[in-house]
Amino acid sequence: MLWSHLRPSLTHLLSLRLLGTASSRMVVVKQPELLSAGLTFDDPSAFRVKSLGELLRALGVFQLCSFPLLVNNCGKLMTGTRTLLGRRGFSLLLRPTVYAQFVAGENEREISQSMGKMSLLGLRPMLAVPIEEDLGESTGEKRYDDNMEAMLECVRMSHSNAWSKDPMMQLKITALLSPELCVKLTTLITRQPYDLSLLVRAMDGEAITLPGLEETETAHFLCGLQRLNKIAEASVNKVRVLVDAEYTYMNPALTLVTMALMKKFNKDGAWIWNTYQCYLKEAMSLLLEALNLSQAEGFCLGVKLVRGAYMDKERKLSEKEGRVDPIHPSWEETNKSYNSCLDVMLDAISQKPEHNRIIVATHNEESVRRAAKRMEELGIDKNGGSVCFGQLLGMCDHVSLTLANEGYPVYKSVPYGSVDDTLPYLVRRAQENRTVLQGIRKERDLLRQELRYRIRLGLRGGS
Numbered sequence: 378m379l380w381s382h383l384r385p386s387l388t389h390l391l392s393l394r395l396l397g398t399a400s401s402r403m404v405v406v407k408q409p410e411l412l413s414a415g416l417t418f419d420d421p422s423a424f425r426v427k428s429l430g431e432l433l434r435a436l437g438v439f440q441l442c443s444f445p446l447l448v449n450n451c452g453k454l455m456t457g458t459r460t461l462l463g464r465r466g467f468s469l470l471l472r473p474t475v476y477a478q479f480v481a482g483e484n485e486r487e488i489s490q491s492m493g494k495m496s497l498l499g500l501r502p503m504l505a506v507p508i509e510e511d512l513g514e515s516t517g518e519k520r521y522d523d524n525m526e527a528m529l530e531c532v533r534m535s536h537s538n539a540w541s542k543d544p545m546m547q548l549k550i551t552a553l554l555s556p557e558l559c560v561k562l563t564t565l566i567t568r569q570p571y572d573l574s575l576l577v578r579a580m581d582g583e584a585i586t587l588p589g590l591e592e593t594e595t596a597h598f599l600c601g602l603q604r605l606n607k608i609a610e611a612s613v614n615k616v617r618v619l620v621d622a623e624y625t626y627m628n629p630a631l632t633l634v635t636m637a638l639m640k641k642f643n644k645d646g647a648w649i650w651n652t653y654q655c656y657l658k659e660a661m662s663l664l665l666e667a668l669n670l671s672q673a674e675g676f677c678l679g680v681k682l683v684r685g686a687y688m689d690k691e692r693k694l695s696e697k698e699g700r701v702d703p704i705h706p707s708w709e710e711t712n713k714s715y716n717s718c719l720d721v722m723l724d725a726i727s728q729k730p731e732h733n734r735i736i737v738a739t740h741n742e743e744s745v746r747r748a749a750k751r752m753e754e755l756g757i758d759k760n761g762g763s764v765c766f767g768q769l770l771g772m773c774d775h776v777s778l779t780l781a782n783e784g785y786p787v788y789k790s791v792p793y794g795s796v797d798d799t800l801p802y803l804v805r806r807a808q809e810n811r812t813v814l815q816g817i818r819k820e821r822d823l824l825r826q827e828l829r830y831r832i833r834l835g836l837r838g839g840s
């Protein structure tokens with residue numbers, strides 16, 4: 378029964394055969410509609426691999442997420458409920474519901490169980506340590522060292538458990554380097570760009586001086602670079618590390634550090650990746666800059682392409698400071714930006730697949746279809762490793778499962794940790810993704826259709 382649900386579709390088998398050899402690429406270019414035509418994302422049987430409990434849980438959670446008032450105030454609501462029920466009571470309430478939907482587990486045994494299940498469905502985990510920091514929350518060096526240990530543990534888990542081919546993990550630089558310093562660096566480098574080689578030398582342990590930074594800031598920067606260096610050394614040739622993009626007031630500093638890591642560690646392959654947020658008006662120029670830099674410096678480029686998660690805060694801040702809004706004026710403009718960046722990257726990949734890589738990190742069906750179609754037109758092998766897809770755990774499984782069934786590499790971004798540790802992360806995710814959450818009506822409808830199918834099957838005596 379389970380096998381029949383997991384069996385690859387005819388299109389999947391056909392696509393694997395078509396993409397198997399160099400000569401078959403010509404066939405793919407001639408008949409693109411044969412392959413991406415399978416990506417309609419409206420088949421409820423994609424959910425046949427889920428247990429009844431999982432179906433009901435997803436339906437319940439998505440139903441809750443469909444109330445904007447709840448989503449917008451979920452931070453306050455959760456804090457209130459936690460005070461009312463106490464830590465244990467709150468954990469008992471959350472664990473089988475919201476937590477189980479969006480988080481992999483608390484310890485390695487629980488995470489392993491979830492990941493094993495995910496592997497069976499053809500999905501690949503991308504672990505994300507849920508550490509969040511913003512301005513004013515910085516603490517001493519010890520806290521950042523502890524975060525580094527948590528990330529080294531994440532590298533170890535991702536690598537040693539063999540949950541998937543080509544493991545990936547996410548990393549937040551502000552968990553290792555104070556957000557205040559990232560803001561200061563951002564101001565400094567707009568006036569006077571830093572040389573990447575200088576940062577690489579610092580990673581190698583050289584006591585360099587950096588123009589514009591005070592002594593204590595330089596000391597902290599050097600410690601941060603050493604922490605990043607340690608994580609990169611542990612992950613190279615084992616786990617691909619995808620650096621998150623955050624706010625525009627610190628992103629240039631994050632990109633500078635990430636590019637230095639790429640220069641040092643991406644000589645023979647893309648082990649360190651950067652994130653490009655297409656809701657930004659400057660997204661395309663940033664992406665082109667990265668492509669040019671990787672070309673000039675001779676390192677491989679890994680790109681995580683997202684729309685962007687900090688829209689409300691970016692807008693509020695620019696308004697408060699009387700700056701021009703850095704975000705595109707509408708969702709349609711953001712979509713255009715996403716499509717253009719996607720096209721540029723896929724073109725670059727078709728020319729140098731061993732040099733450039735992308736993860737199309739979106740829940741948007743149109744973007745996913747466009748990527749698949751362009752891959753076929755350009756003759757990019759879906760098993761070649763240069764293009765993969767990404768969605769968040771517990772969201773838009775109909776997109777992820779359909780893609781996996783069609784033979785595309787699909788990663789699910791997987792946070793893990795205790796209820797307390799993951800709560801701020803989950804609240805932020807729910808709020809940032811409320812456009813997606815409100816748009817999950819389709820997933821809800823498909824889940825309902827699957828539920829009705831099972832009830833009918835049950836009434837007929839099942840098979």
Ligand SMILES: Cc1cc2nc3c(=O)[nH]c(=O)nc-3n(C[C@H](O)[C@H](O)[C@H](O)COP(=O)(O)OP(=O)(O)OC[C@H]3O[C@@H](n4cnc5c(N)ncnc54)[C@H](O)[C@@H]3O)c2cc1C
Pocket residue numbers: 620621622623652654656681683684685686687688704705706707708709711738739740741767768769789790809810812813816
């Ligand atoms: C694997 C993975 C990794 C991620 N890493 C990061 C990261 O490092 N940094 C980060 O910022 N985000 C990250 N995200 C989150 C990502 O940005 C959100 O999932 C994404 O914004 C939701 O967009 P979508 O393409 O999935 O869906 P869609 O529903 O198609 O788009 C919604 C998005 O469109 C944009 N948008 C909506 N309304 C407007 C408007 N009026 N004007 C302009 N733009 C608008 C917003 O970005 C909104 O989030 C990641 C997501 C995944 C799956």
